[in-house]
Amino acid sequence: MTTPKPGSILLGTTQPAVLRDWYRKALAPEHTGEGPIDLGGFLLVIDQRDDVGSKTNEPGRVILNFHVDNFDEVEEQLQAAGVDWIAPAEDRPSGRFATFADPDGNYLQIIQFAERVSPASTHT
Known part of the structure; x- marks a missing residue:
C-alpha cells in the first residue's frame, strides 16, 4: 500500500493579494511571481474564495508547522x-x-525539535 506525500496546501481567502504578500515577506522573501509559493518543497496555493469569511473561526483546528534547524534565525x-x-x-x-x-x-x-526526538514520533 502506498502512502501519499503531501505536496501543497490551498488557503482560501477574501484577500489573496494581502495574504500572498504576507507569506512572501514572512516565510519566502526570495519568492517572485504569482504562482504557488515554494516553502521548502511544499507548495502554498493562495486562492480568492467566495465561500469563506475574512477571518477563520477556529484558527487552532489546523496549524501549519515549519520545522527549522535554527529557531533563533527564523524567529x-x-x-x-x-x-x-x-x-x-x-x-x-x-x-x-x-x-x-x-x-x-x-x-x-515554527518548531525546532530536540535532537533526541524524531518529528515522526512527536505529536504537537
Missing part, C-alpha cells in the same frame, strides 16, 4: 516581518515552539 526573520505572535517561543521536552498568525487568523508554528 528573527518573522519578527522583522512583523508577524502577530499568538504564543511566544517556549521550550518543551520535545523542542522549541512558537505560534503566530497570518492576516486571516490562521495559525502557524
Whole structure:
C-alpha cells in the first residue's frame, strides 16, 4: 500500500493579494511571481474564495508547522516581518515552539525539535 506525500496546501481567502504578500515577506522573501509559493518543497496555493469569511473561526483546528534547524534565525526573520505572535517561543521536552498568525487568523508554528526526538514520533 502506498502512502501519499503531501505536496501543497490551498488557503482560501477574501484577500489573496494581502495574504500572498504576507507569506512572501514572512516565510519566502526570495519568492517572485504569482504562482504557488515554494516553502521548502511544499507548495502554498493562495486562492480568492467566495465561500469563506475574512477571518477563520477556529484558527487552532489546523496549524501549519515549519520545522527549522535554527529557531533563533527564523524567529528573527518573522519578527522583522512583523508577524502577530499568538504564543511566544517556549521550550518543551520535545523542542522549541512558537505560534503566530497570518492576516486571516490562521495559525502557524515554527518548531525546532530536540535532537533526541524524531518529528515522526512527536505529536504537537
